[in-house]
Amino acid sequence: MASFFFSGSSSRAIRQAHASLSSTPASALLPRRQIVRSIHIFRDVAPLRSHRRALLLDGQSVGLVPTMGALHHGHISLVRAAAAENSKVFVSIYVNPTQFGVHEDLDSYPKTWDSDLHQLQQLDDELNKDGKGRIEAVFAPTTKVMYPTLPPDSTLPGVGSFVTITPIASVLEGKSRPVFFRGVATVCMKLFNIVEADRVYFGQKDVQQTVVIKRMVQDFHIDTQVRIVPTEREPDGLAMSSRNVYLGERRHRVGLVLSKALRAAENAYNMGRTNRDEILAFAWDVINRMSMEQETLEKTERALFEVDYISLADPDTLAEVETVDPRRGAILSGAIKMLPLEEGTGREKLGLGEDKVPVRLIDNIPLQAI
Ligand code: AMP
Numbered sequence: 001m002a003s004f005f006f007s008g009s010s011s012r013a014i015r016q017a018h019a020s021l022s023s024t025p026a027s028a029l030l031p032r033r034q035i036v037r038s039i040h041i042f043r044d045v046a047p048l049r050s051h052r053r054a055l056l057l058d059g060q061s062v063g064l065v066p067t068m069g070a071l072h073h074g075h076i077s078l079v080r081a082a083a084a085e086n087s088k089v090f091v092s093i094y095v096n097p098t099q100f101g102v103h104e105d106l107d108s109y110p111k112t113w114d115s116d117l118h119q120l121q122q123l124d125d126e127l128n129k130d131g132k133g134r135i136e137a138v139f140a141p142t143t144k145v146m147y148p149t150l151p152p153d154s155t156l157p158g159v160g161s162f163v164t165i166t167p168i169a170s171v172l173e174g175k176s177r178p179v180f181f182r183g184v185a186t187v188c189m190k191l192f193n194i195v196e197a198d199r200v201y202f203g204q205k206d207v208q209q210t211v212v213i214k215r216m217v218q219d220f221h222i223d224t225q226v227r228i229v230p231t232e233r234e235p236d237g238l239a240m241s242s243r244n245v246y247l248g249e250r251r252h253r254v255g256l257v258l259s260k261a262l263r264a265a266e267n268a269y270n271m272g273r274t275n276r277d278e279i280l281a282f283a284w285d286v287i288n289r290m291s292m293e294q295e296t297l298e299k300t301e302r303a304l305f306e307v308d309y310i311s312l313a314d315p316d317t318l319a320e321v322e323t324v325d326p327r328r329g330a331i332l333s334g335a336i337k338m339l340p341l342e343e344g345t346g347r348e349k350l351g352l353g354e355d356k357v358p359v360r361l362i363d364n365i366p367l368q369a370i
Helices: 014-022 045-057 073-085 113-130 178-194 204-219 243-245 249-255 257-270 274-296
Strands: 002-006 037-042 062-067 088-093 136-137 199-203 225-229 305-313 330-338 359-367
Touching: 014 113, 037 045, 037 113, 045 136, 045 178, 062 073, 062 178, 073 088, 073 113, 073 136, 073 199, 073 225, 073 257, 088 113, 136 178, 136 274, 136 305, 178 204, 199 204, 204 225, 204 330, 204 359, 249 257, 249 330, 249 359, 257 274, 257 305, 257 330, 274 305, 274 330
Parallel strands: 002 037, 037 136, 062 088, 062 199, 088 136, 199 225
Antiparallel strands: 305 330, 330 359
8 A cells, every 4th residue: 555745855765764754644544554655745846856857867757647636537547547658657736726717716626635645545556556657746736836936816917927828728618717728728837847747648528728738738849748538427428527526416417418418419420410500409409408498397306507608629729610521520519507506405415515506517529530
């Protein structure tokens, strides 16, 4: 079994001493006898860098998985992908304030540090048995570390050092969340500079993020390879997301409308349709039916939602397409907002915050090039 400790040195001897003497909350959870290896926890840049340098000199390859914590199977699949092709995996856990707009609730973002570490530790045990790459470190910086000279600013144009990728960052998700991709690109640039990973891992779930990151890596000549990992879903098809904990059973069931709508449109493409209106009509049909059904139900039975967008876009530019070129494929994507429940029944399973928190769901399906 692995353990965690906060690391300021890359010396293995000091590491082991730390591991047995440390009284950090995470390591305190573990029986000392079973400790065979430690996962470093870095909060600062300098110790991480010197550790990274030692790995480089030792000929190890490093994969980085950036996350905001609240880890679920989607994140875990990224770590697995990283461990399959790198000897060492770094996972960053940082809820980045500059990607939350001033009216978006940064404080309500779920934070589950102990559970996150526990999941990583279990996965590392498994990787050890499989003889794969291992989880070497968690980078969990403070905001002062990530934004060393000026406090993070989420306003536009804002004060600070930012990375902007236009126009990709202004469409789809960027339309309703204008600072989002500036924040994402900025924090990823920082993480890439700090970790200097051979490969970085992102989920297909956030397709626009993958396009922004690929463009940033290309345009700024960042020496890393971007890997995209397929979306992990619940057995019923809902794309896994840290925010799903806010969905009780009723909103979860109704929220499935998004993945079902995209699936219907994908089937239309697979059956040979390439025209935008024809393909998207299948998605809208699923959405409109569900929407009408909910409106006829009692407040104690329904879950209302609003559609932000349903898109059919080019895979590289995310510009909307009128016709899908089967040699290029396309991205079908959508976003809906699950509104708070109007009235509970007292019997149903509620989500975190008793289903009073609005939840934005996003999902996408790549239409494969043939
Ligand atoms: P987040 O913590 O939400 O910023 O996500 C961190 C990384 O996990 C991003 O690259 C996401 O795209 C990826 N991710 C989130 N949900 C999923 C999922 N259901 N399947 C695969 N990757 C995911």
